[in-house]
Amino acid sequence: MTDDEKRLSALYQSMEKENSPDHLDARILAMAERGAAVHSVPLESKDTSRWSSWRWPLSSVVSAALLVGVLFFTTSPILPPEEQVLSAPPRYDVMPSAPQQERHEYQAMPEGKRQVAERLELDVAAEQAKESRVTSKALTRERLAEIDRLIADGKTKQAGDLLLILVEEIPEVKVRLSEAQQTLLQDALHRAANSQ
Amino acid sequence: MPFAQPQHDSISASTGQPSDEQLMLAYAGGDVQAFRHLYGQHKDPLWRFFLRRGMDAECAEELVQEVWQRVITSAHHYQPFARFTTWLYQIARNLLADQHRKAHRRFTLVGTEPDALEEPSQAYPHSLTEQARLASRLKHCLGKLPALQLDVFLLKEEAGLSMEQVAKIMSCGVEACKSRWRYAVASLSKCIGLGEQDHD
Missing domain, CATH: 1.10.10.10 (Winged helix-like DNA-binding domain superfamily/Winged helix DNA-binding domain)
Structure with a gap:
């Protein structure tokens, strides 16, 4: 600040200080009192301006989260990319290859489709069990034929041992044995008992 | 009519007195006494501002009243983004410009x-x-x-x-x-x- 500025400032401050007239003060204060009655907002609520300023962003985030949640539970599940490939399009005629995939697919199915899928699964399982039984019978027949060939070749001891093993594995095969096979079985059992 | 002495924000902050902005917020909450204090600090400088700007007493009264009326009506949504004094004199200066425009005087x-x-x-x-x-x-x-x-x-x-x-x-x-x-x-x-x- 230069000398002139300082002197001018001091001179200005030494000037006569006119004050606002009293009637004007009274008028303005009366106006302020009327205004205060209108100001119904308490001071505490003005202090919550931080909440006010974050209200809309927070509401948007919560709404978005709710929307995502609703979509997650009502439509297709959100799966990792590899599982999405396995599960899409849905194939209800094939048994799920893994428990995880099975659970996800079943969660995604409507009730009616889920019942159909369960029935299909039961049918497939029954078919597989039937196939297994057929395969087992064929194998038993083959083993009995082998025993017959050994008997025909005079290898009775070897045939008796094989028959003994077969009967131990599949006891119900006894009812299907021929007379020669039953005789051979009696001999093999005798031999086994004597050897013990 | 007893009024507080003129006091600037920096001074009030150092003496622990409520600042102009705090007084304004208090008034917005319904505290008339806070307004009296605030008014007491600024009424005379604002009055002299208009007088020194060439207004006669009658015109200065109108303008001062208009300034404070705007302060009062704006109180309920007042946010202390700037100093109260800055805001007060911005209003005063805008009103002066309007006044000169209305009077068709050279401004x-x-x-x-x-x-x-x-x-x-x-x-x-x-x-x-x-x-x-x-x-x-x-x-x-x-x-x-x-x-x-x-x-x-x-x-x-x-x-x-x-x-x-x-x-x-x-x-x-x-x-x-x-x-x-x-x-x-x-x-x-x-x-x-x-x-x-x-x-x-």
């Missing part, structure tokens, strides 16, 4: 060159003390200043604002305000005859 808001102030007059009574004579002369010379220079001078000296705050109120750069301040000081010094006194 030198865009004036750049300082008007030539008349030479120091010897017509003042010798009975006055030298200080009083100079103060009286200063009052006369203020009326001769261009509006923009006068605004800068009054906002700084009467309202006690910093040059940055003055710049904000006048919507101009700080350097432009400083330049106007220097012109005003030079013109007033010459008008009053401060330089001549030094030579005597």
Whole structure:
């Protein structure tokens, strides 16, 4: 600040200080009192301006989260990319290859489709069990034929041992044995008992 | 009518008194006493601001009342983003501009060159003390200043604002305000005859 500025400032401050007239003060204060009655907002609520300023962003985030949640539970599940490939399009005629995939697919199915899928699964399982039984019978027949060939070749001891093993594995095969096979079985059992 | 003495925000902060902004928020919450305190601090400088800007008492009353009415009606959504004083004098200055526009008077808001102030007059009574004579002369010379220079001078000296705050109120750069301040000081010094006194 230069000398002139300082002197001018001091001179200005030494000037006569006119004050606002009293009637004007009274008028303005009366106006302020009327205004205060209108100001119904308490001071505490003005202090919550931080909440006010974050209200809309927070509401948007919560709404978005709710929307995502609703979509997650009502439509297709959100799966990792590899599982999405396995599960899409849905194939209800094939048994799920893994428990995880099975659970996800079943969660995604409507009730009616889920019942159909369960029935299909039961049918497939029954078919597989039937196939297994057929395969087992064929194998038993083959083993009995082998025993017959050994008997025909005079290898009775070897045939008796094989028959003994077969009967131990599949006891119900006894009812299907021929007379020669039953005789051979009696001999093999005798031999086994004597050897013990 | 008892009122608080004029007090600037920086001072009030150091003395632990509520700042103007806090008083305004308190009034917004319904505290009339806070408004009385706030009004007491600013009423006389604001009154003199209008008088020094060439308003007669009647016109100054209208403008002062209008300024405070705007403060009161804006209180419920007041947010202390800037200093209360800055806001108060922005309102005052806007009203002045409106007033000049309404009156179809020449308003030198865009004036750049300082008007030539008349030479120091010897017509003042010798009975006055030298200080009083100079103060009286200063009052006369203020009326001769261009509006923009006068605004800068009054906002700084009467309202006690910093040059940055003055710049904000006048919507101009700080350097432009400083330049106007220097012109005003030079013109007033010459008008009053401060330089001549030094030579005597």
